[in-house]
Amino acid sequence: MNRIAPTRATRWIIGILVVAFFLVPLASTLLYTVQTPDGSTTLARWAALADPSASAALRPIWIGLTNSLVLALVTVVIVLLLLAPTMILVNLRFPRLKPLFEFVALLPISIPAIVLVVGLAPIYLHIARSIGTGTWTLAFAYGITVLPFAYRSIQASIDAADLKTLAEAARSLGAGWPTVVLRVLAPNLRQGLLAASLISIAVVLGEFTIASLLNRDVFQTAMLVVSKRDPYLPAIFTLLALAFCFVLLLIVGRVGRGSRKAQP
Amino acid sequence: MTLAATSDAGAPPSAGRRRPARSWAWLGLVPFATYVLVFLALPTVLAIASGFLDEGGAFTWSNVAALGDPAVLTAFGNSAWLSALTAVAGAVIGALVCYAMLGLDPAGAVRATVDAASGVLAQFGGVMLAFAFIATMGVQGVVTVFLREGLGIDIYENGTWLYDMPGLVLPYVFFQIPLMVITFMPSLAALKPQWAEANLTLGGTRAGFWLRVGVPILAPSFLAGLLLLFANGFSSYATAAALASQGSQIVPLQIRAALTSETVLGRENLAGALALGMIAVVGVVMWLYSLIQRRAARWQA
Numbered sequence: 001m002n003r004i005a006p007t008r009a010t011r012w013i014i015g016i017l018v019v020a021f022f023l024v025p026l027a028s029t030l031l032y033t034v035q036t037p038d039g040s041t042t043l044a045r046w047a048a049l050a051d052p053s054a055s056a057a058l059r060p061i062w063i064g065l066t067n068s069l070v071l072a073l074v075t076v077v078i079v080l081l082l083l084a085p086t087m088i089l090v091n092l093r094f095p096r097l098k099p100l101f102e103f104v105a106l107l108p109i110s111i112p113a114i115v116l117v118v119g120l121a122p123i124y125l126h127i128a129r130s131i132g133t134g135t136w137t138l139a140f141a142y143g144i145t146v147l148p149f150a151y152r153s154i155q156a157s158i159d160a161a162d163l164k165t166l167a168e169a170a171r172s173l174g175a176g177w178p179t180v181v182l183r184v185l186a187p188n189l190r191q192g193l194l195a196a197s198l199i200s201i202a203v204v205l206g207e208f209t210i211a212s213l214l215n216r217d218v219f220q221t222a223m224l225v226v227s228k229r230d231p232y233l234p235a236i237f238t239l240l241a242l243a244f245c246f247v248l249l250l251i252v253g254r255v256g257r258g259s260r261k262a263q264p
Numbered sequence: 265m266t267l268a269a270t271s272d273a274g275a276p277p278s279a280g281r282r283r284p285a286r287s288w289a290w291l292g293l294v295p296f297a298t299y300v301l302v303f304l305a306l307p308t309v310l311a312i313a314s315g316f317l318d319e320g321g322a323f324t325w326s327n328v329a330a331l332g333d334p335a336v337l338t339a340f341g342n343s344a345w346l347s348a349l350t351a352v353a354g355a356v357i358g359a360l361v362c363y364a365m366l367g368l369d370p371a372g373a374v375r376a377t378v379d380a381a382s383g384v385l386a387q388f389g390g391v392m393l394a395f396a397f398i399a400t401m402g403v404q405g406v407v408t409v410f411l412r413e414g415l416g417i418d419i420y421e422n423g424t425w426l427y428d429m430p431g432l433v434l435p436y437v438f439f440q441i442p443l444m445v446i447t448f449m450p451s452l453a454a455l456k457p458q459w460a461e462a463n464l465t466l467g468g469t470r471a472g473f474w475l476r477v478g479v480p481i482l483a484p485s486f487l488a489g490l491l492l493l494f495a496n497g498f499s500s501y502a503t504a505a506a507l508a509s510q511g512s513q514i515v516p517l518q519i520r521a522a523l524t525s526e527t528v529l530g531r532e533n534l535a536g537a538l539a540l541g542m543i544a545v546v547g548v549v550m551w552l553y554s555l556i557q558r559r560a561a562r563w564q565a
Contacts, residue, residue: 004460004478005367014364018357018441022385025396025438028406032399035406078299086296093289104300110550111308112499114516115539118314118523119307144304149387199383206388208502213523220391224506227395235399238392245388249380 026239033235045232057230061237064222067135071218072204074139076197079150082143084193087151088185091158092167105151108144113209116144124214135216145210146203150196153252157192161185195252202245312543314536327537336518340541342429343514347497350436355490357437358444362452370453382442389439390502397435397507401426429513435503440493447492451485451560484560491553495546515542 034041090101127137170184208220223234318324400407411417425431463473501516512518522535
């Protein structure tokens with residue numbers, strides 16, 4: 001028996017109170033989307049999502065959502081092709097740089113996005129002139145936002161796998177470095193890489209600060225625009241997006257736990 | 265353009281081992297280092313430096329002096345008490361949630377659900393939390409209408425406060441509690457049941473264990489969590505921006521006003537000075553956080 005665990009009654013009292021605090025706003029949001037002012041229940045607002053005649057009101061949200069998904073994709077590419085290889089390199093060849101690398105990777109936690117955006121504004125003026133004003137360019141900024149989350153996931157996998165031995169074994173069997181990284185190391189880090197990618201998607205879908213102040217149209221800014229005319233649509237998308245992120249994080253959690261069980 | 269450069273990042277190690285005498289492996293660090301310099305270091309430096317520059321790019325103290333303006337001071341004061349209040353509430357309730365989950369199977373359904381839900385609400389909520397609270401407590405919100413028509417209580421008798429400072433408290437607590445759960449749970453889970461058994465064997469009581477062992481060991485972690493929550497509240501923007509579409513009651517909203525309108529208080533580059541003030545506050549808090557966290561980590565081997 002665990003002697004520091006709370007009693008059954010304590011557990012239930014805290015649990016019920018806290019769950020109530022968190023469920024009331026979420027359940028209210030759900031009720032809000034299905035109630036008419038006269039008190040009856042309707043599913044019309046949810047049905048309108050699939051209704052072509054209501055698509056004009058939804059257009060900004062679909063555009064924003066598409067932009068956000070493209071951004072999520074580019075951000076994941078940055079994480080997998082820029083961050084992950086650099087982390088492998090640092091761990092294999094420059095172990096003395098590990099503390100510095102960790103410091104840099106966790107730094108964005110301490111620099112608020114609202115501060116970053118003040119300095120990003122002039123940089124994005126230059127980017128607009130040289131590459132264009134495409135929304136996807138925002139992914140460079142998002143790569144920084146997701147850095148601490150992605151770093152932690154990938155580093156946990158690196159710590160669990162013995163990169164050095166794996167790399168040396170593959171090298172001594174004649175594998176070139178590209179083969180080592182892609183066919184030996186990456187599969188051993190797949191849990192960390194998957195978790196980093198999923199968390200990155202969740203961060204990008206929820207990002208508002210940078211996009212809004214740099215005047216880009218993403219999912220969150222579109223919801224704010226639409227909410228001025230129709231308060232119900234953002235409520236519906238809020239529930240859908242929160243549920244989607246919840247499922248993403250459930251998978252991340254399962255992947256993280258699975259890695260410990262899978263390895264004998 | 266940059267994508268082409270980044271996809272090379274995996275290849276440079278290949279240059280390393282073949283010429284052990286003179287390694288070129290460090291070249292592999294260049295793409296990431298460049299990226300971090302351009303999109304993390306440069307914006308931070310620009311944000312702070314612009315606070316010291318006037319419209320023509322010459323050095324000036326004028327923007328920094330604007331930090332002493334009553335409106336700006338009020339915003340910093342508002343941000344400070346909002347962050348402090350929600351950090352304390354979030355830390356205490358979050359710690360209680362962690363305590364309630366103590367002894368549950370870490371791989372079980374409850375822990376998995378709480379972990380995922382905490383992550384979503386603490387890190388990805390932002391604007392969506394504002395919408396949830398408008399649907400709940402807005403003028404036509406479900407709870408507002410229920411209280412008004414069901415119980416005859418008008419929560420907005422003295423004006424609609426949801427879109428002002430007091431309205432930020434509940435949504436902030438809503439994302440502070442989950443952040444505390446994420447931060448504090450590892451420390452609490454590291455408490456060894458053997459310590460409690462040793463305490464009981466030596467004739468101690470349950471209350472005595474918490475008073476003399478549990479609380480002293482957990483105090484640094486709790487304090488670290490409190491500081492992290494304060495910094496989190498101080499720097500959060502999205503929820504406030506969506507709720508308070510007008511006015512600049514807190515510092516992040518002042519930065520919005522400074523960025524979106526040409527001049528605030530008749531000064532250019534005020535956003536830079538505000539960013540500097542914010543970095544100073546959050547920087548000190550996060551520095552303390554890392555100091556305490558290092559001490560707290562001692563018990564989490």
